[in-house]
Amino acid sequence: MTLKPTMNDVAKEADVALGTVSKVLNGDATVKPRLRERVLLACQKLNYQRNSIAASLRSKQTHTIGIIIPDIINTFYATLVERLENLASAAGYTVVIVTTGEDAARADTRIEILRQRQVDGMIVIPSLNGSSHLPAAIGQEMPCVIVDRIGEDDPYPTVATDNVDAAYQGTRYLLSLGHRHIVLAVNSPNLWNTQERITGFEQAIREANARGEIRNVGMTVEAARMSLAALFRDEGRPTALFTANNLVTLGAIHAQQDTELSVPDDMSLLAFDDFEWLRLVRPAVSAIQQPIDQIAVDAWRLMFQQVSKRPIATRNVRAGAQLIIRQSTAAPELRGRKLGVL
């Protein structure tokens, strides 16, 4: 009783062959109801629990997917992970989540461990600095999907928000309110994501023949806070600020409170990436909401198609974002305009 019962024990108890027990437990149809019953009964009686390590060794399938993300505390990634876990477990898969803290070297270590654990596939959100050598660490044969921070020429299927369009739509919205001078605040300009958002922004600006600027506000919330506070105090400030991700948005809200700039009277604020608390700060912040559910569904689909060796139709999925209008965006006041022009 001290040792866990194995399939062998079950086989003896039910007086059948070992292989038959395996068949029953794997739902093989070529076993007659009578026997099946006997086996199931024996399992129950012995309180048998399958050892999936042994199963994996033989079958070379772990039914495990590794998920590699920069940071689980970030709500965007946490939400994505939660959705992915639900989808995976519904399909009989377990997920192993590893975090990199934006450190490519650590990412490599973790990927190595996942490989050793024989995961069936990996869903990866690359670290800021290291997507180029990712294929080397992951390997060619490993099923893989790159999510969110896709690169220019990823060798794996990719899923992400349609950043160009999202930034374009957001900028168009600000322009439609009457803004003629808009700043896009970014913090990691060499990320492909950011490049795309800049592209969308600039296209809208160009079409409207307005004035658009890109401002790099640094890698931390505090850096962004400082940089944007300086911007807010500048008489030549824009009439609208578009923050390119939630770290920058956080810095902007801090800066707004530091400088007591009135939003949206003195300046409109539009955030890329929505999250719960944007509804609760005052004024509530308008935002571009990324299609997290859609991204999760597509990422899982692309992963599942690979692990079940089905062909993949579209390798690069782009999901559309949605504009959520709250209180932080409005038409620019003339006063503000004048100051800006001065």
Add this chain to the structure above:
Amino acid sequence: MTLKPTMNDVAKEADVALGTVSKVLNGDATVKPRLRERVLLACQKLNYQRNSIAASLRSKQTHTIGIIIPDIINTFYATLVERLENLASAAGYTVVIVTTGEDAARADTRIEILRQRQVDGMIVIPSLNGSSHLPAAIGQEMPCVIVDRIGEDDPYPTVATDNVDAAYQGTRYLLSLGHRHIVLAVNSPNLWNTQERITGFEQAIREANARGEIRNVGMTVEAARMSLAALFRDEGRPTALFTANNLVTLGAIHAQQDTELSVPDDMSLLAFDDFEWLRLVRPAVSAIQQPIDQIAVDAWRLMFQQVSKRPIATRNVRAGAQLIIRQSTAAPELRGRKLGVL
């Protein structure tokens, strides 16, 4: 080249016995440097990667710890998981995170899967409704640590905030500001956690001979919002509100914005459980900050002691919380008092 190299291949390449390769890779000291070098070289040459599934099958150790939490999107749990993952991976362990969505049945399913995957231990934050039958699902022999939502008589080691003391200190602080009528808003009164917070609250109230009430505001943010908005509009409202967890806090902030009650002029607000955004809403909310780092360290220690079969000194660890004073708490205004007394 198409097949992955195994230890056998390495052994052949280095012209040593299979067992020797195993020894080298496990850092066994009884192998001479010369041989070790040969083996390591062969590994490199073949680009060998250990198959930990096979290792686990034989050694009956997976170096994997299951972490069972209600919800990964909740910042408190996400932070805890992040800390635990760091501690675990530093010790050569991998964590598998599963979420229950507060559903005890789903928790059971996930625990079953973790057992099948032969995890070495489990760190569990029980679901709201199901900690009583947990031992049945987890099993006696499984190393386990219960975190945060401990029960009255858990059979496993436990780690949690010292809720009684934290609530006591928070209430004392409000009393020290001069408040004589305080409401503690809770949402899951039968949770042991909540019971403890109520105990601490009531003790402080009793000692000060003040007026304290417990108000059950329901299980969702929306329910709390409604319930608290009603409270805020009530002329007989208290001069201070103490929210017992972050879900209720969220409801309170919504309700405050709905009713435009002035905080802290008309009412002080103190939150149990601090999180980043409490600094960014206006007024910034004072809070009891739970010692997440401490909890993670203790939980991991208790787990590690179990899996490495070391004796455990203190089975039930309670970590002290910290009061963070921001802008939402102040002395009650006389005007407010009068209204309240009327």
Add this chain to the structure above:
DNA sequence: ATACAGTTATGAAACGTTTCATAAGTTGGG
């Protein structure tokens, strides 16, 4: 009865490690 084609059940091999009893090699003392 007999042969034949389907169905069902069997049991040995295989998966890639770790473990451990034992063989082989090494050292030092008499």
Add this chain to the structure above:
DNA sequence: CCCAACTTATGAAACGTTTCATAACTGTAT
């Protein structure tokens, strides 16, 4: 130079499944 006492290397067994070739049943048509 031999033996005891270590140290170091070996290789077979074991871990608990899945897989698959084959054996044992069925039932039907001759």
